[in-house]
Each structure stands twice: as C-alpha cells, then as structure tokens.
Amino acid sequence: MHTGDTFVELFGRLPDLVEGAVADLDADQLATAPAPGANTVGWLVWHLARVQDSHVADLVEEDQIWVAGGWAARFGLGPDPDPADTGYGHDEVAVAGVRPDGPEALTGYYGAVHDRTVAYVRGLSADDLDRVVDEGWDPPVTLGVRLVSVAEDDIQHAGQAAYARGLLLAR
Numbered sequence: 001m002h003t004g005d006t007f008v009e010l011f012g013r014l015p016d017l018v019e020g021a022v023a024d025l026d027a028d029q030l031a032t033a034p035a036p037g038a039n040t041v042g043w044l045v046w047h048l049a050r051v052q053d054s055h056v057a058d059l060v061e062e063d064q065i066w067v068a069g070g071w072a073a074r075f076g077l078g079p080d081p082d083p084a085d086t087g088y089g090h091d092e093v094a095v096a097g098v099r100p101d102g103p104e105a106l107t108g109y110y111g112a113v114h115d116r117t118v119a120y121v122r123g124l125s126a127d128d129l130d131r132v133v134d135e136g137w138d139p140p141v142t143l144g145v146r147l148v149s150v151a152e153d154d155i156q157h158a159g160q161a162a163y164a165r166g167l168l169l170a171r
Helices: 003-012 014-022 041-060 072-074 092-098 103-122 126-130 143-169
Strands: 131-136
Touching: 003 014, 003 103, 014 131, 014 143, 041 103, 041 143, 072 103, 072 126, 072 131, 092 103, 126 143, 131 143
Parallel strands: none
Antiparallel strands: none
C-alpha cells in the first residue's frame, strides 16, 4: 500500500462515523447535551470538522472551508466566523452556542473538509511525511505526525458523538 493510499484509508473511515452520529437527529437534538456540562453531538462533529479543516488548510496553504464556504451561519455562529475558533477550550456556554440547523449542515461541512483532505493525502509519498510543518513544538511536528494526530482526534470525537447520540436516544 502506498503512503497516500494509507492516509486515504485512515481518513476514509470518518464520513461513515460522522453520518452515523448525526443521522435522523433534528436541530434540537444536535444541540442538546446528554448531561449537564457535556458536549453536544452537534458540537462534537462541528469540532472534529473544524480541527481537520484548520490543519489541512494550513498544510495546503488555502483558506479554511469554514470561512470560504460560509458555513458559520448554518451553525448559528453569524456570517463572520473566527478562523481560529476550532472549539478548543470552549466552555459550556460556547458549546451551547454551536447550533447546527440539522444533520445536513454537519455532513455537508464535514464532507467538503473530507474531500479536500483526501485530495491532499492521496498524493503524498513516504518522503513527504518527514517534512516539518510546525516548529512550535519540541520535537518539531512532521507532516506524518500532524496527519495522524488530526485523524486520531477526529476518530475520538466521532466516537464521543456516537456515544452522546446513544444517551440522547435512550431518554
């Protein structure tokens, strides 16, 4: 298996996880925390998409899909989104402020992010993975480490969203 194919396989597992977490939930369910202080299904999926979008946009040196695609309005976040806001450090109030208008907002935004990610990783070679992409860490972060980190974070959040969905539907 070639390097690019490996990353296509890794990121290719996420769309089904995202779809499964949000399918048939309405806007109120997507914005309902399964317990006080917990993250909502909508926030978890929004966050995993934002993390991937932010990091891959940096790697391809393009605007984030979040900003360029006008997605913020579909999440109750106004027309002028902060590209630095990926959800990291959100408190309960900020989590509650992310209100997707339905599952299609989440799957549509994530789908656009996923398509760009797959287009990028498909062309990678083994040599590309050693390129340093972030000098702000010790040791510096390579492309391979960054991509694995993004995928791992997204997979964890997709699992959390599926669990939160189960808690909501069990009520």
